[in-house]
Amino acid sequence: MTKSSALWNRIRDCGMTTVAVMGMTKNTGKTVCLNHLLAQARAHNTAVGITSIGRDGEERDQVFSILKPPVLVAQGCLVATARDTLLRAKVRWKQIGGTGIDSPMGEILVVRALDAGEMEIAGASRSHDQHRVIALLKQCGAGLVILDGALGRSHHASPAIADGVVLATGAAIGGGISDVLKKTRDRLAILRIDEADAALAARVGRVFSDGGVGVWNRAGDCLFSERIATLNAAGTLLALPAADIASIAVSGAVGRSLWQAVTTLQARHPGLTLVVADGTKLFIDANDVTLFAKSGGRLLSLRGIRIAGITLNPFSPFGGSFDAKEFIAAARGAFPGQVVSDVVQEEQSMLEGANP
Structure with missing residues (x-):
């Protein structure tokens, strides 16, 4: 044998x-x-x-x-x-x-x-x-x-x-x-990184099929969804007037600028969830992930590796x-x-x- x-x-x-x-x-x-x-x-x-x-x-x-x-x-x-x-x-x-x-x-x-x-x-x-x-x-x-x-x-x-x-x-x-x-x-x-549950994956799924960035409040209402390049998304997210942001979905790469915008929003909206396609889209350090979790944020993937x-x-x-x-x-x-x-x-x- x-x-x-x-x-x-x-x-x-x-x-x-x-x-x-x-x-x-x-x-x-x-x-x-x-x-x-x-x-x-x-x-x-x-x-x-x-x-x-x-x-x-x-x-x-x-x-x-x-x-x-x-x-x-x-x-x-x-x-x-x-x-x-x-x-x-x-x-x-x-x-x-x-x-x-x-x-x-x-x-x-x-x-x-x-x-x-x-x-x-x-x-x-x-x-x-x-x-x-x-x-x-x-x-x-x-x-x-x-x-x-x-x-x-x-x-x-x-x-x-x-x-x-x-x-x-x-x-x-x-x-x-x-x-x-x-x-x-x-x-x-x-x-x-952990995989999003079925309900969250269904809510944000269109962002990943169409491309771009999406934002939702705690009630699950979509506040923003556009096919914008993730490299240019930081300023757009920080300029959103919404008082209640619970979830953000990003279809493309998450680099340093976008990550800093997300952490700033997490400070404004405790418990913020960021959903990315999978871990290969993250161009950040493991320490960033740890600090985000310690501050109450959730980092999830649409599909686990x-x-x-x-x-x-x-x-x-x-x-x-x-x-x-x-x-x-x-x-x-x-x-x-x-x-x-x-x-x-x-x-x-x-x-x-x-x-x-």
Whole structure:
């Protein structure tokens, strides 16, 4: 019987069909995690498709020029990638179809790997294009689509795109084990804000389907609803004459300016509720969320993000690597209820178990 990793079991048991792998920063083991999931899919006869938000699989890190592990695809794997990357593929491939989506490296094409080997992958960067690519990969037979994330961009983790998220963290973040775990906990606090109840979600739903910003009073009456850019919404919200504001819904990104406007309104209207699409729309700090809650405010999402697991990389190319056993023990204590794994160590244990 083929052995399953804890991460693979969580993805399978939760029925996830689209999983985003997101690194806390570069060199936290995202590509290693990606290859682990590809290997598990192959071992369990699961047809898999892969694409990237940005670029991955290149020989060297484009920021630090550090050697990187390649993306390892199996024979039959479906890949959505830019045309130019296929010139450097170390496998034979067959084009299945085009997408009509352009990128700096050419049209995003869907191909099938005819051999096992290394590929560089560069996919669509815009959310609506990602939806199209995922749908096409599934139409071509992928039972699981894996999205490879890019530095500093988390919109691919949105539940509108992915069923689940694997967060890769590690020593490359900097500091000691406790520092890394705190930074990881802070990221999770942003991604995993509570989901709005059904009644509130129904009330604010139109803002998210149409776009823009909406405001309601405590009786549930809509005081304001316009398709305005959230980047320009701070002044509009602060100028509202309403004496009773209970809820605000924002369909787009919440940056520093808009967040400051919301906290100002919370001081004027205690118990204010802010609803965002999901945690990937928040460009604020975990401390902001904590202070907002302490002041009586509620921060909710229209759709919650499911964390499929947290993977650890105890090695840092910049120095300051951790003891692997100490790191994983501390991380499991810090994140109870989550699948926390060092996939390299787990694969080694499975190999030793298969070869006593």
